[in-house]
Amino acid sequence: MRQKKLSFYLLRFTVLLALILSVLWLDHSSRLRIACVGDSITYGATIKDKSHDSYPARLGKMLGQNYTVKNFGASGYTLQESCDRPYTSHKRYQKSLDFKPDVVLIMLGTNDTKPYNWISAEAFKDDYMQLIYSYQELPSRPKVILLSPAAVFPENFSPAKPYKIQAHVACEAAKAVRELGAELGLPFIDIHEVTAEHPEFFLQDGIHPNELGAETIARTVYEKLKELGY
Incomplete structure (x- = not known):
C-alpha cells in the first residue's frame, strides 16, 4: 500500500x-527574440558588470519579460571581410544565426576605422550588405536595424591611441551606415550622433562607453523599437 x-x-x-x-x-x-550584433562596445568591454550593465543587458531590462535580448558582441572584430578580424569568422556570428532572431541590431564598424583596415565607404557598405542579407535569409525572417558606430575621442583621451581607431573615419563609417539604411529601406539609429557630445561616456579609454553611455545607447535603441511597434 x-x-x-x-x-x-x-x-x-x-x-x-x-x-x-x-x-x-x-x-x-x-518572446520576441532580439540579437545584438557588434564589437566590444556591444559586448560591454570595460564595463565591470557586463551581464547587467552592457547596452544589450540594459535594453533587455527596459523591454521586459516579453522579450529575449542576447548579446553577440565580439571584442576587436570588424564588419569588413578584408579586415584583420571579420565578425563572420567569430563563433558569436554563428550563434547569432542559430538564435533565430526576430530582430537583429547591428552595431559594427569601429574597428574597421583602423588605418590598416579601412579601404573606403563603398567597400564598407558592400560587406555590410552581405552581412545584412545573411540575417534576412534566415527562416525567422528578422527585421534588421542598423546602428552607426559610436563617436570616439582619441584627441581627448590618450589611452585611446593604442587602438589606432580614427575619429574622422568613424564619422565616415556612420555616414555610410545611414546611407545604406536609406538605400535598403532599413531602420537606422545614429549612435554616433547620440554620443558625439558626451565625452564623459568614454572617460576610461576614449573608445568604450561606460555604464552611463551604455544606458544612453540602450535607451535610444528602446525608443526606436517602440517607434517601430515592437
Missing part, C-alpha cells in the same frame, strides 16, 4: 513538472 502511494505521488509530481516545463517553454518561445 505504501509503495502504491509513493508511486502515485511520484506520478503526480512527474506530470506537474512536465506541465510546468511546458508552460515555461511556451512562454520563452513566444
